[in-house]
Amino acid sequence: MDEKKLAIIATKGTLDWGYPPFILASTAAALGYATEIFFTFYGLQLLKKDLSHLRVSPLGNPAMPMPVPMPTLMMVLPGMEGMATSMMKSKMKAKGVASLEELRELCMEAEVRMVACQMTVDLFEFDTADFIDGIELGGAASFFEFAGESDITLFI
């Protein structure tokens, strides 16, 4: 078989870190890769139907560009996370960056296989009814079944 394969593990559930798995998976699919994303731990948040709860935090995130330099202590103040999140969202919109929902939808259209880690779904007591349709549940062994044959494997 000459079809290339890409396996991604998505472990992060913040607004910023939600992007790389969906950008890479949708692009790889457009280039003809068979693509699978395995969502585990906080990455499971990316499978929820509603993604409006995803946030980006300036706390512990010193590389995040801020309009004015702020001391770390300020970052713990109420409202800072919400402010950073809405700032990032409006910036993305202004720059023509797709929303996470749109990229995820493009992944689904391109038949990117999405697998939710069963163990962490149970651990965090996620209700799979909150997840989008068309995903599967699986474990580490099922990830390797695909990753073992993949040309590229990424841990994000």
Place this chain on the structure above:
Amino acid sequence: MVQEDKVLDARGLNCPLPILRTKKALGELTAGQVLKVVATDPGAVKDFEAFAKQTKNPLLEHAEAGGEFIFFIQKA
């Protein structure tokens, strides 16, 4: 000058949307037909070359004018 069969306006869109929309638009063409894409993302130049190479849809021509990047891609 290459004559296009379809035009895709990808202006104002950022990575990876121009490529994803291009892939979709090419899917609606038949082999040999030409898609013209207009983009404003400066990263598109490298991306379209890479896309054409990997998907084997030839990039017939590309040009830049007034901050816009124009690509002619033929469906393989």
